[in-house]
Amino acid sequence: MPMIEILDDACKGCLLCIPACPHELIHNTKAKLNKRGLYPVEYVDPEGKCTGCRLCAIVCPDVAIRVYKEVKKKSA
């Protein structure tokens, strides 16, 4: 499953990634503070809807999003 990781201490909470996500998986929950004293966004994807399209990472001005996609094992 593709997934993203939000680096909490790099995120400044500008919320530009929220409208960028086509599946609305990034939320402004305001549940925790980072070391800058800002609310980082949270990635919530219990159903595994993330497709690894990278749109959130492209619009992020602070390079706070990493995108991972599972390595496909070649069947012998």
Place this chain on the structure above:
Amino acid sequence: MDTVTLEGTEYNVLAKRPESLTDKPFTYCPGCNHGTTHKIIAEVIDELDIQHRCIGIASVGCSVFSYEFFDFDFISVPHGRALAVATGAKRMRPNAVLMTYQGDGDLAAIGTAETIHACNRGERVTCIFVNNAIYGMTGGQMAPTTLLGMKTTTSPLGRDATRIGWPIKMSEMLSPLPGAAYIARVSMHDAKHILKAKAAIKKAFRAQLEDKGFSMVEVLSNCNVNWHMTPEDAVKFVKEKMTENFPLGVYKDVWEEEKAAKQPKKEEG
């Protein structure tokens, strides 16, 4: 592609911090497109594999600290003189790849003469011009690129054309000069346009690497703090108002001109 193992599963890393950026987090305001611009420039430098011979020129403005974020040599120069210093650096080190990173107060106000003459001489340098229609670092004063009717601290009633004139259009001004190889205006308001901007910046570096001439990419950016908007509204303002006043597009493309010159003229045949 890099791989990483998380909780026993191996993953390809599709997006991460480019190699040409240092680990220092950006000090720009939340939602500022300077960070996005830095990121795509670093990605282009990584893709072209020119980090080891790149020299950046940091101008005065919010981008004055860009030497802290890019992981290659940087020169910090007086206000507006980035292209003059870049000219000297390029002539002393012809193998270096020169990049200037300038704002609109730097390139379009105090540095107009340097910019026009560097373009006219056809210096082999790449200029990234970040246009956010305001002086951001000094507190939101009116810039030459401020849109008509826009309120700033020095034009509290809105910019008035009869008194102060019209927003200056650098890309249109520089494109007729023969020294220019690639001039484009791009925007940063959504992912599609950011990817287009990346392609334009890559082409601008190629113009320098192939010794074609001066290349400039004008990036329409935001300044949500001094525009007194949320980051989302500021991006919307760029999309609706800035692109209307500053039309996007490629204003000069030396490869297209070469291609057109090679084709035989049809009317004569």
